[in-house]
Amino acid sequence: MDWYLIRSKIRQEFLAEANLHRWDIESFCPQIKQTKARRGKKQTVIAPLFPGYLFSKFDLGRDYRKVTYAHGVADVVMFGSTPAKVDDSIIQGIRSRMEDGFVSLDSYSFSPGETVQIQEGPFKGLLAVFERELTGTQRVALLLKSVSYNARLIVERDLITHVANI
Incomplete structure (x- = not known):
């Protein structure tokens, strides 16, 4: 079966x-x-x-x-x-x-305003500002840091890490 x-x-x-x-x-x-x-x-x-x-x-x-x-x-x-x-x-x-x-899902402790780094995908290596967790999902909203503008980005929570851990 x-x-x-x-x-x-x-x-x-x-x-x-x-x-x-x-x-x-x-x-x-x-x-x-x-x-x-x-x-x-x-x-x-x-x-x-x-x-x-x-x-x-x-x-x-x-x-x-x-x-x-x-x-x-x-x-x-x-x-x-x-x-x-x-x-x-x-x-x-x-x-x-x-x-x-x-x-039991892994718990992540990111605070709004905290700088994080994206670990995988097309934005790998870029720094972003943690905005918030999205309710009922394993995704988070980030503000992508750039020289000329900030863009809102939604990625899987597993793909980011604290900048202090790098």
């Missing part, structure tokens, strides 16, 4: 996972804890790591219809006419980052 990528109906990842389990089909919807401001108060909420998606391990010939008709499932993600297989190492990699049932 292989792992496949499943697209859930909007905000029904956990319902889809529960219904697949009822059919004795292994599924995995990694979760994270996030702190969000609601009505002026900070609250910890549980959210899927990949909103709208989960993983399921099943026999394609035997269980495909069960999976596609499970409550909460929108469809099996396809590449052309072939269901999207997910390598076991990806599932194990996600599971290895779990603590107390939730995926």
Whole structure:
């Protein structure tokens, strides 16, 4: 049996996972804890790591219809006419980052106004000013420093480092 990528109906990842389990089909919807401001108060909420998606391990010939008709499932993600297989190492990699049932994401401590350096990509080596983290993503907004102008740039959080660490 292989792992496949499943697209859930909007905000029904956990319902889809529960219904697949009822059919004795292994599924995995990694979760994270996030702190969000609601009505002026900070609250910890549980959210899927990949909103709208989960993983399921099943026999394609035997269980495909069960999976596609499970409550909460929108469809099996396809590449052309072939269901999207997910390598076991990806599932194990996600599971290895779990603590107390939730995926632990690396925390970065950048402060607004701090100078950072971009480590990869087309802007590698350039200095920028950290502006803010973008909510619910692993991206940050930076102000790119240049001699003649400053430009706003959005990059993956992993691609920047503190200038003091260089």
